Amino acid sequence: MRLQKGEETSSLVQQCAILAVLLEVSGYPKPGNVHRIRDMPKTRYEHFLAGAVAIGPSIKDAALLGYQVASGEIKVKKANVGRLILRAVKDTKNFQSGENINLGTVFLFVPLAVAAGMTLFDGRVMVGELRRAVRMVMENTTTDDTLAVYEAIGIANPGGLGNVEKYDVTDELSKSLINKDGVVLQDVFKISAGWDNISKEWVTGMEITFEVGYPTFLKVYRKSGDVNVATVHTFLEIISKYPDSLIQRKMSREKAVEVSREAGHILKEGGLLKETGKVLCWKLDEELNGFKGRLNPGTTADLTASSIFVALLEGFRF
Template identity: 45%
Template sequence: MDPKYIAKAAQIASVLEVSGHPKPGNVHRTQDFDDMVFEDFLLSGVVIGDTMRKTAKMGKKYNLEEDFHKIKIGKLILIAVEETNKWVANNTNLGIIMLLTPLCAAAGMSSNITEVRENVHQIMLNTTSQDTVDLYKAIALADAGGMGERDDLDVTNDDSHKDILEKDINMFKILEISAEWDLLAKELTTKMPVTFETGFPLFKKTKIDHGINSATVSVFLTILSNFPDTLISRKYGLEKAQEVSRKANNILDKGGILSEEGQLALENFDQIMMKNKLNPGTTADLTASSIMVSLLDEYLK
């Protein structure tokens, strides 16, 4: 697959995700946070393009399993975060970068969507301990939690890098540990089931019948209803995240964005989420990866 197209797909997916309106509790085209605005996310989606193209080229070059470690996914994630930080002040896209980077590498070596999914998994399995260190640096640079606080191998502990290299803990292994409490980590260690089995097919179908915005919001709401958001659960507890998921499911029962009743309920839910500072950031990341896979699928047809 053409690396230029892959990079554009990553950029477009990032921009479409944030443009979806209304995505309850998130920044969108009519709503900002106090410390992050809609335009910050647009900038973030655009500036990762060069790194995503480089990633796709690396995937195309190192397309044999024994060479997958040479792609250096961790370093590419770090570079994308560094590039974002030159343009925006806050962490707008670490999770998206973590999902889209292996997707770009896998797309570079694949001829169909099934291959993309399998190659993402193999790339993650063949990461190195240096990839883990670079991921830790990216998380620190983005000033994000994501992996939770641990007694050992903590992202915030300066000795962690040395321990990771000495114990040869690759990215897959460290994310597998985090998968117990982080949906994004689980996604990257289980062949991206939310992206490929829930988000992508729903976006593809809804886009045909109802257009891009309805598809984006429907994917967001469906993922939120089925998978309690781990950004919310880390901040406010699992019970609160589950409550949010139930409310999202109730809105889907009313038709979601595809019905007048559902849309009114959705807009009200958005305001309640904002008032209570409930931000389903992980859901937004998975929406972006779902959109990107749909764009890749269109190219491969």
């Protein structure tokens, strides 16, 4: 196997990341989310297209740092995960005027990009090696990474965060406490992993992405030959098994579980592969978008994007 040159590696990882975001947001109907024929009042489909492009430079740099780790030039703790997440969020904010576009996606894509830079040989990764590398990246962050991520969250201003007892992202005193206690990103994500699926990914080596989303995407594509069907089914499979974190934070655990149950029912009826499932999918999309305050399963969209990203890194093409 051949370890590609750093520029080749980082460019390919960047292309895969941008395409993954574009495919995820284009998938329709992803119930409750923006898609190619569904906008939100302040955030349109085009904002997500711009956001996909905006994260490209950060993803490319993340992959290049991963390459430098693999070639022995730097230690994995020097991958600057937090700084790259912050840069991606700033670039996204400066490149479009929608609301929080891809904070959760960036939380997943940056460590994946570093890991891809560490494991990309002959134009593709082996998924098992990629997952081992992403665990290594996620387990070797620094206090500076944590502070940068807190700044990124402040800029993105995601809704429904709530409050926690210690290291609360909305509390300015948290920054000095993080420095004092030497808090790394794993420490923070362990606190919230019980109710937030992005945090859960950080403490499980991306269990949802690698064990549910990625295999579902490939399986459904092989069956249907349709990228859109594979994308929507991946979304439905994830949310049917993992109630969406954003719905839980903005509404309630009960409502999130209800939506998961409906997604599971759609899949049992064939999803987009059968007319009954297709009708039910469109119906749920209408219901969630018509609900007061909107029920937006944004975390599930992030996990769908990371699942497609892994497939593309492995060599999936259509």
